Amino acid sequence: MTGAAKASPPPGANAAERPLAIICGGGDFPVALAEAAVQAGRSPFLIGLAGSADKRIEAFPHLWLRLGEVGKFFDALTERNIVEVAAVGRVRRPELAELRLDFGAVKRLPALTALFAGGDNRLLAGVARLLEREGFKLVGVHQVAPDLLAPEGALARRAPSAQALEDARLGVSVIAALSPYDVGQAVVVAKGRVLAIEAAEGTDAMLGRIAALRASGRLPLKGRAGALVKAPKRDQEMRLDMPAIGPETIAAAARAELEGVALAAGRVLILDRQACARAADGAGLFLHGMAS
Amino acid sequence: MTGAAKASPPPGANAAERPLAIICGGGDFPVALAEAAVQAGRSPFLIGLAGSADKRIEAFPHLWLRLGEVGKFFDALTERNIVEVAAVGRVRRPELAELRLDFGAVKRLPALTALFAGGDNRLLAGVARLLEREGFKLVGVHQVAPDLLAPEGALARRAPSAQALEDARLGVSVIAALSPYDVGQAVVVAKGRVLAIEAAEGTDAMLGRIAALRASGRLPLKGRAGALVKAPKRDQEMRLDMPAIGPETIAAAARAELEGVALAAGRVLILDRQACARAADGAGLFLHGMAS
Numbered sequence: 001m002t003g004a005a006k007a008s009p010p011p012g013a014n015a016a017e018r019p020l021a022i023i024c025g026g027g028d029f030p031v032a033l034a035e036a037a038v039q040a041g042r043s044p045f046l047i048g049l050a051g052s053a054d055k056r057i058e059a060f061p062h063l064w065l066r067l068g069e070v071g072k073f074f075d076a077l078t079e080r081n082i083v084e085v086a087a088v089g090r091v092r093r094p095e096l097a098e099l100r101l102d103f104g105a106v107k108r109l110p111a112l113t114a115l116f117a118g119g120d121n122r123l124l125a126g127v128a129r130l131l132e133r134e135g136f137k138l139v140g141v142h143q144v145a146p147d148l149l150a151p152e153g154a155l156a157r158r159a160p161s162a163q164a165l166e167d168a169r170l171g172v173s174v175i176a177a178l179s180p181y182d183v184g185q186a187v188v189v190a191k192g193r194v195l196a197i198e199a200a201e202g203t204d205a206m207l208g209r210i211a212a213l214r215a216s217g218r219l220p221l222k223g224r225a226g227a228l229v230k231a232p233k234r235d236q237e238m239r240l241d242m243p244a245i246g247p248e249t250i251a252a253a254a255r256a257e258l259e260g261v262a263l264a265a266g267r268v269l270i271l272d273r274q275a276c277a278r279a280a281d282g283a284g285l286f287l288h289g290m291a292s
Numbered sequence: 293m294t295g296a297a298k299a300s301p302p303p304g305a306n307a308a309e310r311p312l313a314i315i316c317g318g319g320d321f322p323v324a325l326a327e328a329a330v331q332a333g334r335s336p337f338l339i340g341l342a343g344s345a346d347k348r349i350e351a352f353p354h355l356w357l358r359l360g361e362v363g364k365f366f367d368a369l370t371e372r373n374i375v376e377v378a379a380v381g382r383v384r385r386p387e388l389a390e391l392r393l394d395f396g397a398v399k400r401l402p403a404l405t406a407l408f409a410g411g412d413n414r415l416l417a418g419v420a421r422l423l424e425r426e427g428f429k430l431v432g433v434h435q436v437a438p439d440l441l442a443p444e445g446a447l448a449r450r451a452p453s454a455q456a457l458e459d460a461r462l463g464v465s466v467i468a469a470l471s472p473y474d475v476g477q478a479v480v481v482a483k484g485r486v487l488a489i490e491a492a493e494g495t496d497a498m499l500g501r502i503a504a505l506r507a508s509g510r511l512p513l514k515g516r517a518g519a520l521v522k523a524p525k526r527d528q529e530m531r532l533d534m535p536a537i538g539p540e541t542i543a544a545a546a547r548a549e550l551e552g553v554a555l556a557a558g559r560v561l562i563l564d565r566q567a568c569a570r571a572a573d574g575a576g577l578f579l580h581g582m583a584s
Contacts, residue, residue: 174470178466
């Protein structure tokens with residue numbers, strides 16, 4: 001799965017200016033971020049994590065890496081005079097034993113081992129520290145491509161009901177309460193009752209569960225009710241692993257017969273805002289950026 | 293579904309002594325509690341909630357009621373000189389609009405309406421207040437049948453690992469953090485990471501999710517790992533809706549390839565402790581009552 005970087009010029013201009021490495025996990029955000037970087041006059045270099053990243057990253061200068069290839073990663077950045085690094089997309093969290101470590105990884109083994117205890121936030125904060133200790137600068141999606149973040153206010157035609165706004169605030173509060181436990185950036189709340197809390201299963205699976213519970217009559221809700229609430233954990237490492245939604249999330253929320261989707265404005269990634277708004281309008285859902 | 297109480301004497305003796313009404317939700321606990329009450333020389337009168345309680349309650353003197361038949365409920369207690377009331381078993385939470393209210397319900401409508409806002413704990417505490425205002429006494433399973441509660445220490449042969457005990461403590465702490473939100477009496481924690489938090493789906497569905505995530509390779513765990521942790525919410529109305537497990541819970545934990553099950557001693561119901569221990573031993577799981 002590993003391969004050399006392509007030498008072809010990136011789409012867009014000013015390729016030589018301020019190169020940006022993008023560590024690419026799964027999903028559509030890596031390509032969206034690369035496109036936004038090009039728009040901003042930057043030269044993205046995509047580092048695809050084998051087993052997680054999508055083939056489409058190959059439309060840009062790129063390099064495939066396995067998770068254990070830490071030395072190769074740092075060498076690639078150094079060779080290209082890249083200082084700034086962003087990371088986006090889902091990464092399956094590996095067992096330490098699964099990793100095939102290269103020499104650069106073995107040299108850094110104590111620091112790497114320490115990453116593998118505890119929840120995601122500790123893992124990610126550790127990755128950030130590790131990068132910075134080696135002289136690189138971790139930059140957030142919000143710094144490179146602010147348009148990928150949820151803005152404040154209505155994003156679709158339907159306005160949230162007073163009940164839904166109250167549910168959204170309750171959801172944000174639940175996510176905050178769970179912050180010390182490094183879990184849960186999404187919940188479903190309906191009429192003051194917390195129906196689902198996301199942990200390892202992911203947002204779409206959580207919404208699928210609500211759809212199934214409603215279909216089986218196990219939830220006493222009639223018609224559109226409740227909100228999917230997404231917000232970062234308190235002290236979330238915002239440069240890595242921000243909560244994210246895309247058109248598929250909106251579709252899953254519609255299948256769960258929710259009234260809409262509430263996002264912490266400025267702190268949740270939206271893939272293709274226009275497509276999300278269209279999906280919300282098509283299904284009659286609200287899509288709302290909550291001020292914090 | 294409603295029917296008159298049978299006049300047949302209950303199994304066991306001393307039927308006339310200290311009658312006890314048992315409001316019966318779903319599952320096996322109502323019959324287990326009735327049997328324990330008979331063992332304790334009490335005379336149980338089972339009130340089956342139509343749509344929730346099992347037919348097997350008919351082995352005891354009983355009455356079927358719909359949820360809206362509040363007047364009929366109080367009349368039945370008064371006629372039989374019953375003062376003490378226990379409640380056990382799952383009840384599908386109804387929409388207020390679904391209820392067919394009898395006159396006794398309509399008379400109490402403001403108090404009943406207030407029950408239908410918020411989470412389960414508020415609902416149950418309200419039911420308790422309502423009973424006591426009418427001169428009845430709500431008693432807990434722990435008062436009638438202490439043997440139905442998880443004892444402290446090992447309940448099966450396998451001992452929890454140090455990691456599993458640490459995971460169990462983390463789980464208890466997560467449940468405590470969620471207490472203000474009236475949700476979550478069960479979580480799954482493995483190696484310091486919270487993998488699942490129960491909300492409306494129930495414990496068995498949550499464990500099924502872990503089994504599915506593990507089967508799909510989305511959780512980086514090898515072999516038996518993690519603990520199902522069950523504990524009551526802080527300030528849980530212990531006379532109603534205590535967290536509960538039974539042999540099926542143990543089987544579901546085994547399918548999720550957990551290392552075992554940790555329970556808050558004295559504060560979690562165990563259906564058929566011997567069968568649970570056998571199930572745990574058969575699957576090689578620990579089953580542990582944590583001191584609080």
